[in-house]
Amino acid sequence: NICKANLSLSGLTCASCVRSVESTLNRLPGLVPSSIKVNLLMSNAVLEFEENQLSIDQIKQAILDAGFDVEDVK
Numbered sequence: 001n002i003c004k005a006n007l008s009l010s011g012l013t014c015a016s017c018v019r020s021v022e023s024t025l026n027r028l029p030g031l032v033p034s035s036i037k038v039n040l041l042m043s044n045a046v047l048e049f050e051e052n053q054l055s056i057d058q059i060k061q062a063i064l065d066a067g068f069d070v071e072d073v074k
């Protein structure tokens with residue numbers, strides 16, 4: 001099943017940060033590559049992933065490892 005996530009990021013301050021988050025996400029198996037939208041002004045990321053291959057916690061951990069705090073937006 002494809003799930004959609006909306007994540008709020010902190011520490012996203014420039015276009016280079018955005019590319020860094022996007023390339024981190026693009027490396028995760030199970031993420032739908034064309035679904036990734038990282039918005040600098042809103043400081044958020046929306047994306048879709050295959051829940052059988054990837055969990056929201058793994059996605060958040062990958063973003064944390066890239067150096068950005070992250071939380072789910074309900």
Ligand code: 9UX
Nearest residue numbers: 012013014015016017
């Ligand atoms: Mo530019 Mo974004 O140094 O951290 S990459 S602000």
